Amino acid sequence: MITFINCFTVPPGREEEFFSLWQDVNAYMAAKAGFVDHRLHRSLDPAATYRFVNVARWESPEAWQEAHDEGFRALVQQPQWQDFPSLPGLYEPVHEGSRRDAAAEV
Amino acid sequence: MITFINCFTVPPGREEEFFSLWQDVNAYMAAKAGFVDHRLHRSLDPAATYRFVNVARWESPEAWQEAHDEGFRALVQQPQWQDFPSLPGLYEPVHEGSRRDAAAEV
Numbered sequence: 001m002i003t004f005i006n007c008f009t010v011p012p013g014r015e016e017e018f019f020s021l022w023q024d025v026n027a028y029m030a031a032k033a034g035f036v037d038h039r040l041h042r043s044l045d046p047a048a049t050y051r052f053v054n055v056a057r058w059e060s061p062e063a064w065q066e067a068h069d070e071g072f073r074a075l076v077q078q079p080q081w082q083d084f085p086s087l088p089g090l091y092e093p094v095h096e097g098s099r100r101d102a103a104a105e106v
Numbered sequence: 107m108i109t110f111i112n113c114f115t116v117p118p119g120r121e122e123e124f125f126s127l128w129q130d131v132n133a134y135m136a137a138k139a140g141f142v143d144h145r146l147h148r149s150l151d152p153a154a155t156y157r158f159v160n161v162a163r164w165e166s167p168e169a170w171q172e173a174h175d176e177g178f179r180a181l182v183q184q185p186q187w188q189d190f191p192s193l194p195g196l197y198e199p200v201h202e203g204s205r206r207d208a209a210a211e212v
Contacts, residue, residue, distance in 0.1 A: 037204035041197035091147035098143035
C-alpha cells in the first residue's frame with residue numbers, strides 16, 4: 001500500500017470551481033484497479049499555501065502509475081486546470097499511532 | 107474533528123536525524139488532550155519537495171491550539187530544527203470515499 005499526496009494551490013474565491021474539476025478526476029481514478037481510498041482536505045485558513053490537500057491510498061506504485069492513462073490525461077489537460085497548480089508525490093507510511101497508544105505507554 | 111497537515115523539507119541524507127527529532131515532538135503531542143491519531147509519510151522519491159508529510163487528527167482546533175504550550179516550544183526551538191523547515195496547516199475533510207464506493211455507483 002502506498003499513499004499519494006497532492007497539494008493544490010487555489011486562488012481565493014475559486015474553491016468551488018476547483019472542487020468541481022477535482023471531483024471529475026477523483027471519480028475517474030476511484031474506479032481504477034488498485035485504488036483503495038481517498039480523503040480531500042480543505043484548509044481552515046483561506047490564505048493557506050495549499051488550499052486543498054488530497055491523501056489517497058493505492059495498492060501499489062504500479063497500479064497508481066497504470067491509472068494515469070489517456071482518460072486521465074484528457075481530464076487534467078483541460079485548460080481550466082492551469083489555474084490550480086498541484087504538487088503531487090508518492091509516499092509510504094513510516095510512523096503511525098493514536099492517543100490511545102500514547103496513553104498505553106504511560 | 108480537524109486534520110493537521112505538516113509538510114517537511116529535509117536535506118538529502120538527513121532523514122534519520124529529522125525522524126528522531128520529529129518522534130520527540132510527536133510523542134509529546136500524542137499524549138495531549140484532543141489528539142486523535144497521526145500518520146507520518148516519507149516520499150518514495152528522495153528528491154521530493156516534501157520528504158516527509160505528517161497527517162494528524164485532533165478533536166478540535168482549540169485542542170490543537172492548547173497543545174502548543176511551553177513544552178512544545180522548548181522542543182521545536184532546538185537549533186537542530188532550523189535545517190528542517192515545515193509548512194503546517196489545519197484542514198477539514200470535504201470529500202472521502204473508497205474504490206468500493208465507486209464500484210457501488212456503477
